[in-house]
Amino acid sequence: MNLHVRRRPGASKGDPLFKWIALSCALVIPALMAGILVVLLLDSRLAIAKFGLGFLVSDAWNPVTGDFGALSSIFGTAVSTLIALLIAVPLGLIIALFLVELAPPKLSALFGSAIELLAAIPSIIYGMWGLFVFAPFMANHVQPLLGKYLGFLPLFQGPPLGIGMLTAGIILSLMILPYISSVTRDVFNMVPPVVKEAAYGVGATNWEVTRGVTLRYSLSGIVGAGFLGLGRAVGETMAVTFVIGNNHQIASSLFASGNSIASTLANEFTEASDPLYLSSLINLGLVLFLMTLLFQVAAQFWLWRITKKMA
């Protein structure tokens, strides 16, 4: 603004100072991002120098001989995340459909808040519930059934122990469900009502409007929600640590125990006395950081694209 207003002398001196303080606080954010990257790179240099990129494809994990590789952790992270997405994306979608199109407003608000509260429950509570309640439930009821009817697939073979990849994936899906359903709900709400009303006007049913109009409009938003859930699931630590079994192995069965990057860090970090061991763990952290960074950027990009398109 270029108004020439006479102010009390000194009154405007505060302004540049205040702006400067605000700016330097805002710059803490990029500094943190850069700082995390630099620190992780620096402190994993021992492991990077010793194993190089081979770290990513080696399935060794032997603190005694000092031979480390990330493959089993990456595998476990990928499998548990995949299970979570396979469950949470369709479930989140259809819940959003219920909230936006079907439920009366009061019921919709109630269910909406309840599902969002799932996101407020701390990871460690999911872990407690998962280990002591849900894993036994899986072992006694779900896994025997899966083994009986789908046991011809290698995925569902082995003793039903309860803890393991499948249980971890299902719990993860509950944890990311609120993110997916609430983003999808927002995207559904952005569909112009005129288009939907036009479809209803020619006699389409609820589902036909959803499939033909709402879903088509919201596709990229749903992809964004998926990436958001992906970013969350990949880094979830405590709940997974409780139920995944913490075993450095790559098994074909989903009933088998495994590990994820985050669970390995949670379990072994304070025990790692050897510098190479510690450095390998930090290298694992670096891999996880880069993975989430990738998914987050993808999610931001997709969501940015859709808001731009809709606006």
Place this chain on the structure above:
Amino acid sequence: MELNSLKKRRRFNLGIQILSAVSALIGLAALLWILFIVLQRGAGALNWNFFTRLPTPPGIAGGGLANAIVGTLFITILAAILGTPLGIMAGVYLAEYGKGTKIATIIRSMTNILIGIPSIIVGVFVYALIVLPSKTFSAYAGAASLAIIMLPVVVRTTEDMLSMVPNSLREAGLSLGAPNWRVILQIVFRAARGGLLTGILLAVARVSGETAPLLFTALNSTYMMHSLNEPIANLTVTIFNYAMSPYADWKSQAWGASLLIMGAILILNIATRLAFRERSRAK
């Protein structure tokens, strides 16, 4: 689109409607199941000793988690003191000064990305930055990692809340000759007060249940804290340690601690939600 008979289409539609209602019920059921279990198993552990005594060795009854309760309160408050002013000022920059500039856009997307960084990575970062050089796990390190997790949440809600304040208020202040910074502090902040408080409380609620970033920053301790520069007892890491132990009374205390944490977080969440809805209805 192939045209099926109306009956078929209606029936299919009904099927989808039922499926979607059932899915929503599944989400609700999962929430209720978890709440019920924690309440059922935790309620028995919460007694006078739980709040007032220090932990006892396994097998010796009558121990409590007074040290962990104090520790968690302390770390969380310290984190809020560190993270809140920083986050609010950064939000002020994004909403009041940087609007539309490239740098604000970049910082805004970085904030969103930082919200999604796993908390365990923050723990590793703080371990390398504070714990390694100072050679000790400490309350400082724990609070620092929680503050880093809080920061982007506070930045984002602050920006959202300040952006909702109508421009006419700012213009009124400026036209009286008040400098921009006083308009922000005395007019915009006052108008956005409720929203800012909500944002901070939600951020506090979020970090108070965090475990992963404390595992190798604050660690844990069986003693009452007497210095900030040493490992400090806290509820969440205690839950982890006790749950993994073979002792029944420790497990029961882990459930008690879970109930305490979950209750506090849910009350904060529901209360802020209700207060916010009340206020937006009043407007």
